[in-house]
Amino acid sequence: MQGPIESAMVGLTLTHEHLLIDFTPVLTEPSAASERALMEQPVSMENLWWVRHNWTSSVDNLRLFDEQTAIDEANEFFRAGGATIVDVTSVGIGRDPAALLRISKATGLNVVMGAGFYVDMTHSDWLRGASVDEIARKIISDIDEGVDGTGIRAGIIGEIGCSWPWTDSEKKVLEAAVAAQRETGAPLLIHPGRDEKAPMELLKAVEGWGGDMRRTVMGHIERTIYDRGALDEVAATGAYLNFDLFGHDESHYPLAKDTFMPADHERIEQIEHLVADGRSSQVLLAHDVCTKHRLKRYGGHGFDHIPARVVPRMRARGMHEEDVRMVLVDNPTRMLTFN
Numbered sequence: 001m002q003g004p005i006e007s008a009m010v011g012l013t014l015t016h017e018h019l020l021i022d023f024t025p026v027l028t029e030p031s032a033a034s035e036r037a038l039m040e041q042p043v044s045m046e047n048l049w050w051v052r053h054n055w056t057s058s059v060d061n062l063r064l065f066d067e068q069t070a071i072d073e074a075n076e077f078f079r080a081g082g083a084t085i086v087d088v089t090s091v092g093i094g095r096d097p098a099a100l101l102r103i104s105k106a107t108g109l110n111v112v113m114g115a116g117f118y119v120d121m122t123h124s125d126w127l128r129g130a131s132v133d134e135i136a137r138k139i140i141s142d143i144d145e146g147v148d149g150t151g152i153r154a155g156i157i158g159e160i161g162c163s164w165p166w167t168d169s170e171k172k173v174l175e176a177a178v179a180a181q182r183e184t185g186a187p188l189l190i191h192p193g194r195d196e197k198a199p200m201e202l203l204k205a206v207e208g209w210g211g212d213m214r215r216t217v218m219g220h221i222e223r224t225i226y227d228r229g230a231l232d233e234v235a236a237t238g239a240y241l242n243f244d245l246f247g248h249d250e251s252h253y254p255l256a257k258d259t260f261m262p263a264d265h266e267r268i269e270q271i272e273h274l275v276a277d278g279r280s281s282q283v284l285l286a287h288d289v290c291t292k293h294r295l296k297r298y299g300g301h302g303f304d305h306i307p308a309r310v311v312p313r314m315r316a317r318g319m320h321e322e323d324v325r326m327v328l329v330d331n332p333t334r335m336l337t338f339n
């Protein structure tokens with residue numbers, strides 16, 4: 001975001017994170033009176049157990065506003081050998097270019113900033129009234145010139161939020177994001193709705209609008225696709241598959257009955273399947289940190305979870321060194337490189 005970096009400098013990369021975010025648009029208000037009190041309390045040791053199991057119901061948990069905390073937490077990744085964090089906080093959930101630049105300078109990490117818009121519930125009146133072309137021009141300007149005169153430029157389009165079912169406003173935004181990809185060559189990263197059919201519906205639309213599958217990242221694979229056949233179908237499109245929720249535990253994912261959050265070993269099993277199938281060049285990894293309870297300061301796994309605890313398990317289970325390097329360094333470098 002201080003401008004383009006040499007591809008040799010990309011290094012060990014987390015491809016979907018949020019250093020700062022206002023994730024309160026997803027707040028789920030509890031109905032019980034006692035829990036409504038918990039909803040308003042700052043996260044503390046006393047309520048952390050409740051926050052961990054109701055992480056979308058604590059207002060404070062959904063706010064990552066403190067720059068020093070972000071710097072301290074990101075430094076954990078740097079100390080574990082990390083070089084680049086892709087922050088895909090899009091417009092609607094508090095994207096903060098100036099703060100990301102300060103965090104990058106304070107940590108020595110490359111921070112790649114996103115462009116574009118999150119899910120429908122965060123869309124502004126301007127966005128709802130804008131044409132595909134107007135939205136595309138806004139995204140292109142964030143990439144080519146920088147955000148609102150700051151000169152701070154985005155290095156990726158995303159995360160582009162899509163719900164299930166997919167809304168008209170989200171369709172318009174994704175079409176604009178594809179137009180921006182065609183114009184700039186920038187990678188496009190998509191947040192799919194929670195349905196096994198969502199990724200293919202979205203990727204077919206991207207292809208129909210002339211998008212480049214090999215420059216497109218399908219996010220949240222592990223909480224969206226459980227069936228191996230469905231996984232293979234998405235992989236066959238050539239898109240990147242982002243296993244971007246490492247460290248996020250099933251017991252802390254209170255959503256619909258037909259979706260669940262797998263454990264890390266299940267993510268690794270899906271990745272091993274793709275690697276065995278010759279698809280290691282499409283796999284990307286991240287944590288999608290977006291709440292306090294996943295930071296070390298609040299008892300969470302932190303930004304170094306993948307290098308410190310996931311990669312050693314991958315190696316112990318027999319993943320070859322070239323595949324480890326591929327998913328952590330080579331794929332992010334190729335994904336992020338454009339002119």
Ligand SMILES: [Zn+2]
Nearest residue numbers: 016159288290
């Ligand atoms: Zn995210």
